[in-house]
Amino acid sequence: MPTDLTAVQAAEAVRAGELSATELFDAYRERAAADDLNAYTWVADAAPTEAPPADAPLAGVPVAIKDLFCTEGVPSQAGSRILEGYLPPYTATSVARLAAAGAPLLGKTNQDEFAMGSSNENSGYGPVLNPWDRTRVPGGSSGGSAAAVAGGSAPWALGTDTGGSIRQPAALTGIVGLKPTYGAISRYGMIAFASSLDQAGPLTRTVADSALMLRHLQGADTRDMTSVGLREEIVLPTAERLDGIKLGVPEELSGEGIEPGVRDAFERSLQLAEELGATVESCKLPHAPHALSAYYILAPAECSSNLARFDGVRYGQRVEADTLMDMYTRTRHDGFGPEVKRRIMLGTYALSSGYYDAYYGRAQRVRTKIAEDFAAAFERFDFVVTPTSPSVAFELGAKTDDPLSMYLNDFCTVPMSLAGIPAISIPNGLSDGLPTGLQLAAPAFAENKLLDAAHALEAALGFQRLDQRETVA
Amino acid sequence: MIDREQVLHVARLARLELTEDEVEHMTGELSKVLGHIDKIAELDLDDVAPTSHVVTVENALRPDEPEPSLPRDVALASAPAVSDDGFLVPSPQAG
Numbered sequence: 343m344p345t346d347l348t349a350v351q352a353a354e355a356v357r358a359g360e361l362s363a364t365e366l367f368d369a370y371r372e373r374a375a376a377d378d379l380n381a382y383t384w385v386a387d388a389a390p391t392e393a394p395p396a397d398a399p400l401a402g403v404p405v406a407i408k409d410l411f412c413t414e415g416v417p418s419q420a421g422s423r424i425l426e427g428y429l430p431p432y433t434a435t436s437v438a439r440l441a442a443a444g445a446p447l448l449g450k451t452n453q454d455e456f457a458m459g460s461s462n463e464n465s466g467y468g469p470v471l472n473p474w475d476r477t478r479v480p481g482g483s484s485g486g487s488a489a490a491v492a493g494g495s496a497p498w499a500l501g502t503d504t505g506g507s508i509r510q511p512a513a514l515t516g517i518v519g520l521k522p523t524y525g526a527i528s529r530y531g532m533i534a535f536a537s538s539l540d541q542a543g544p545l546t547r548t549v550a551d552s553a554l555m556l557r558h559l560q561g562a563d564t565r566d567m568t569s570v571g572l573r574e575e576i577v578l579p580t581a582e583r584l585d586g587i588k589l590g591v592p593e594e595l596s597g598e599g600i601e602p603g604v605r606d607a608f609e610r611s612l613q614l615a616e617e618l619g620a621t622v623e624s625c626k627l628p629h630a631p632h633a634l635s636a637y638y639i640l641a642p643a644e645c646s647s648n649l650a651r652f653d654g655v656r657y658g659q660r661v662e663a664d665t666l667m668d669m670y671t672r673t674r675h676d677g678f679g680p681e682v683k684r685r686i687m688l689g690t691y692a693l694s695s696g697y698y699d700a701y702y703g704r705a706q707r708v709r710t711k712i713a714e715d716f717a718a719a720f721e722r723f724d725f726v727v728t729p730t731s732p733s734v735a736f737e738l739g740a741k742t743d744d745p746l747s748m749y750l751n752d753f754c755t756v757p758m759s760l761a762g763i764p765a766i767s768i769p770n771g772l773s774d775g776l777p778t779g780l781q782l783a784a785p786a787f788a789e790n791k792l793l794d795a796a797h798a799l800e801a802a803l804g805f806q807r808l809d810q811r812e813t814v815a
Numbered sequence: 816m817i818d819r820e821q822v823l824h825v826a827r828l829a830r831l832e833l834t835e836d837e838v839e840h841m842t843g844e845l846s847k848v849l850g851h852i853d854k855i856a857e858l859d860l861d862d863v864a865p866t867s868h869v870v871t872v873e874n875a876l877r878p879d880e881p882e883p884s885l886p887r888d889v890a891l892a893s894a895p896a897v898s899d900d901g902f903l904v905p906s907p908q909a910g
Binding site for chain 1: 817821822824825826828829830831832833834837840841844845847848849851852853854855856858860863864865866867868869870872875877885889890892893894895896902904905906907908909
């Protein structure tokens with residue numbers, strides 16, 4: 343079956359003439375159209391009329407795209423009712439780059455509203471179900487992208503990560519998720535949440551698939567002046583061993599607060615890394631326990647500013663009123679969901695007169711300390727490794743009444759986001775029958791090294807993904 | 816901690832209408848989150864420079880070459896209301 347192939351394998355099969363790109367697209371389109379996880383908000387009607395050229399590097403392997411990437415003429419609602427029916431007049435650079443490399447748009451994937459959430463329960467279009475257990479969340483905010491890949495209805499997907507929104511859903515659905523170095527990929531056309539943290543990246547079946555997608559996503563873009571691209575071409579990973587590699591395990595992110603089953607799986611992976619030739623030692627990131635606080639000031643502050651544009655004037659929904667002010671406030675009341683309102687309020691408060699220095703100013707200084715902690719760790723270690731998420735996928739509704747407990751899900755992923763460094767989550771075995779994730783973080787721009795190490799560990803772990811299990815059954 | 820009056824003030828700044836029920840919920844939830852966040856007040860950060868951006872980018876410039884911009888009709892196509900060639904909004908003043 344063409345849908346059994348990884349993206350790298352499918353691209354090779356199409357280029358070798360063993361598989362037609364149209365057949366591949368149709369097989370996935372049929373699956374995506376029949377999806378019952380609520381992973382998609384839109385699915386393409388048909389294969390593109392113009393087939394990609396035979397030598398296109400991505401050879402027609404279709405890609406599912408998180409809803410918040412603007413795609414010309416295709417609904418792009420960022421999981422929000424305030425953008426219901428919005429058809430952007432232009433396409434995000436990252437989506438255009440994938441299309442130019444031969445990866446057509448399969449569908450748009452469900453997400454937490456404006457990427458704010460860790461469970462995908464904050465979508466204005468309903469929650470996404472975890473294909474491993476439909477009573478549980480897939481993680482978020484790129485929950486639709488993760489469920490689509492894990493459930494086998496997409497070969498791979500594009501997501502975004504602000505504080506863990508690629509890595510955490512990848513961990514909770516047993517797939518690979520990569521957040522590249524901040525600035526590696528253009529943000530042009532990504533509906534913004536927190537601009538100094540937002541970064542696009544792949545959610546894939548394998549580490550090699552992530553490398554292949556990243557190769558075609560990365561690069562500076564004159565339409566995003568913070569994009570710098572990577573310094574070397576991304577190559578497909580080949581490492582089988584970890585000889586000479588030094589792994590640092592931060593005490594602050596691997597002990598208290600990690601579920602026992604997740605910790606056991608993590609310890610097993612560390613042993614495996616040693617068997618592959620790596621040395622594993624504990625290290626310190628003294629300010630990591632404060633990362634979550636800094637993040638939940640900085641990200642809401644940036645969001646309160648970015649989301650000011652949703653005011654019922656230029657696009658999206660409007661609630662009519664007699665005065666301009668009433669039109670603004672009612673449009674925003676009806677259009678935004680509860681979590682988005684909370685973050686707008688939190689951010690506006692943190693930036694308001696009298697509180698700016700105590701909150702925003704301090705959080706920016708904590709950010710400096712966290713970046714310094716990582717820099718010190720990378721003087722001794724090649725990578726910092728942690729569990730990706732402190733727990734396995736939790737049940738739908740379990741944390742919706744307690745925002746703080748929901749925020750604590752991001753505890754292991756937020757520090758890397760604040761430091762702007764690349765981090766990947768790979769499947770790390772099961773705990774109580776549910777996937778756990780292993781996170782590896784590297785210095786900025788060290789993606790090739792990171793992918794190589796993740797590839798070696800992936801092979802040694804031999805995790806059987808859900809799509810592989812279902813094929814066997 | 817944040818009280819009801821502050822919630823109403825911040826909501827006005829954010830151009831966000833809140834129902835009575837939402838004001839009550841927001842007051843409790845934000846207080847709880849701020850209680851956690853307030854831990855960063857314990858850190859000594861006096862001599863630490865703030866980070867607003869993690870990757871050093873200096874004077875990112877592009878060549879100043881004119882190119883076509885979004886046509887007016889395309890820019891207006893998604894607007895909830897338009898008048899002639901502009902966005903149509905209610906009057907800033909009541910009446």
